[in-house]
Amino acid sequence: MSALTSMRPTLGLARTAAQASRNFSSSASRSVARMIITGRLANEPELQSTASGQDILKYTIGTSFGPKDNRQTSWFRVASFLPEGNQRDYIMSLPKGTLVYLEGDASMRSYEDADGKRHSSLNIVQRSLEVLSRPANTSEEQ
Incomplete structure (x- = not known):
């Protein structure tokens, strides 16, 4: 029992140290949800303008999973604000x-x-995009 009692002050100091170190952080405290997706473009990216005149590049990425006889695809809509x-x-x-x-x-x-029906949508704003491979039939279309 004395071992537990002696650990309590140490745990309290650890919590205090963690809180104190947060006070000296150079970045703001905020929550972020970051996604990484590897998939294929569902269509060619489109450029759209908002009412305020800002350009938004929009495209959809599809990802597939599961066995061939029961394959399922998820579609992710992405927006990019590249100048x-x-x-x-x-x-x-x-x-x-x-x-x-x-x-x-x-x-x-x-x-x-x-x-009056409620819906939810997942919005993704591009931070970076890398091309892993182009479709094999690209040269035939051009």
Whole structure:
């Protein structure tokens, strides 16, 4: 019992030290949901403008899992706020079926449709995108 009693002050000091070190952090305390997705482009990326005139690059990535006879696919809608330039042009040139590796920030949004039915959507904002391979039939289409 004396061993337990002697550990209590140590645990208290550890908690105090952890709290004190947080006070001196150089970054703000916030929650973040980051996703990593490896999948294929479901369609060619599209450039859309918001009402305020900001350009948004939108595309969908599909990922498949499960055995061939019961394969399931998940679709992830992604938005990118890249400024006009080489990176945005490169992503816009990617054909449907391109295998990509995406890192992005994720958030959930709930909304009610015109019929009063509640829906949820997963929103992903691109942080980085790497092309792993292009579809084999790309040269035939061009």
